[in-house]
Amino acid sequence: MRILVTGGAGYIGSHAVKELIRAGHQVLVIDDLSNGHKKAVDHRATFIRGSTQDSDLIVSKIKLHEIEAVMHFAADIEVGESVTDPYKYYRNNFSNSVLLLEALNTCGIKKFVFSSTAAVYGNPELSPVKETAARMPINPYGRSKMMTEMAIEDGCHAYGTGYTILRYFNVAGASVDASIGEDHRPESHLIPRILCAAREGTVVKIFGTDYETSDGTCVRDYVHVIDLARAHVLAIEKIIPGKGNIYNLGSENGFSVQQVIAACEKVTGRKIIIQQSPRRAGDPPILVASSKKIQSELGWKPQYPDIESIVAHAWNWHTSHPEGYETEMEETHDPLTETASEEYRMAETYRYLGE
Numbered sequence: 001m002r003i004l005v006t007g008g009a010g011y012i013g014s015h016a017v018k019e020l021i022r023a024g025h026q027v028l029v030i031d032d033l034s035n036g037h038k039k040a041v042d043h044r045a046t047f048i049r050g051s052t053q054d055s056d057l058i059v060s061k062i063k064l065h066e067i068e069a070v071m072h073f074a075a076d077i078e079v080g081e082s083v084t085d086p087y088k089y090y091r092n093n094f095s096n097s098v099l100l101l102e103a104l105n106t107c108g109i110k111k112f113v114f115s116s117t118a119a120v121y122g123n124p125e126l127s128p129v130k131e132t133a134a135r136m137p138i139n140p141y142g143r144s145k146m147m148t149e150m151a152i153e154d155g156c157h158a159y160g161t162g163y164t165i166l167r168y169f170n171v172a173g174a175s176v177d178a179s180i181g182e183d184h185r186p187e188s189h190l191i192p193r194i195l196c197a198a199r200e201g202t203v204v205k206i207f208g209t210d211y212e213t214s215d216g217t218c219v220r221d222y223v224h225v226i227d228l229a230r231a232h233v234l235a236i237e238k239i240i241p242g243k244g245n246i247y248n249l250g251s252e253n254g255f256s257v258q259q260v261i262a263a264c265e266k267v268t269g270r271k272i273i274i275q276q277s278p279r280r281a282g283d284p285p286i287l288v289a290s291s292k293k294i295q296s297e298l299g300w301k302p303q304y305p306d307i308e309s310i311v312a313h314a315w316n317w318h319t320s321h322p323e324g325y326e327t328e329m330e331e332t333h334d335p336l337t338e339t340a341s342e343e344y345r346m347a348e349t350y351r352y353l354g355e
């Protein structure tokens with residue numbers, strides 16, 4: 001299939017692009033590089049710098065590249081920032097998604113995969129969380145994703161757009177060859193923060209040690225980014241226009257912050273210096289997914305379900321890229337010029353393949 005990936009230069013999007021290409025798909029990435037890195041985009045994909053807000057751009061590129069399906073990752077992801085600057089989240093995550101959905105309608109696209117989050121559940125009452133649990137987000141980030149889910153569902157009903165919504169739990173790890181990985185600025189996620197502390201000998205704060213969990217620290221469900229990316233490939237290949245589905249993506253295994261720190265110490269062979277700190281606002285004590293639905297319906301089977309593989313791949317990435325994507329040479333080209341030539345090359349490839 002010819003697939004448009006928005007946010008394909010981001011952490012999860014770039015891994016999905018790699019897996020889509022590995023599965024034989026042709027990929028067009030549109031990313032405004034506000035959070036992503038062009039170097040993260042597989043060289044076999046076509047890259048265009050642009051925003052999902054730019055409906056004319058989206059429509060023209062979908063037509064030019066004869067796109068058949070869309071995966072939508074482009075979004076802001078900082079829960080804390082969403083509380084202090086909620087309009088940014090409602091605009092970038094919700095309004096821009098609706099603009100994108102309208103553009104897809106204009107082009108007659110009927111296959112849509114959406115990058116959602118466990119944050120739509122808020123503080124779920126039952127664990128592991130099933131897809132049927134109520135959506136009760138507790139912050140603007142979760143609400144912006146929930147509202148987008150609702151727009152997608154309504155669009156399916158009204159216009160027949162087929163969709164799969166994937167709700168991620170805690171994503172970590174990097175590609176096995178350490179060519180791409182996590183490079184958020186600022187970095188708020190636990191595993192990269194611990195690994196940075198391991199590398200630099202700095203302190204990791206544990207946010208809350210008085211939760212009602214086995215060791216008092218929060219429990220999360222960590223899923224390898226490659227397994228997550230492969231779930232996207234399965235999802236897009238199985239979408240049926242007019243039908244919708246929602247799946248959780250986690251491992252069904254909960255790890256406390258302390259347990260993650262222990263796994264990082266084992267993998268890195270370094271002692272992590274910790275500092276017990278107050279709870280972080282908005283953190284649910286336990287978030288663990290039931291992934292039975294995607295396993296039974298799409299045949300998803302995580303290849304790296306163990307926390308140590310996740311940490312080991314992340315560690316390889318962090319040690320080989322201590323400054324993230326800036327570890328390598330700075331880009332010297334003009335992105336606009338390159339975009340034009342890359343697009344031309346992709347159009348040529350299609351002609352050559354007779355598609």
Ligand code: UDP
Nearest residue numbers: 188189190193205206207218220257280283
């Ligand atoms: N956490 C922590 N110290 C950090 C970063 C995170 O103790 O420096 C905790 C955080 O409070 C949460 C868990 O680690 O309980 C996972 O946080 P992360 O930000 O990685 O993902 P989230 O669950 O918020 O999506």
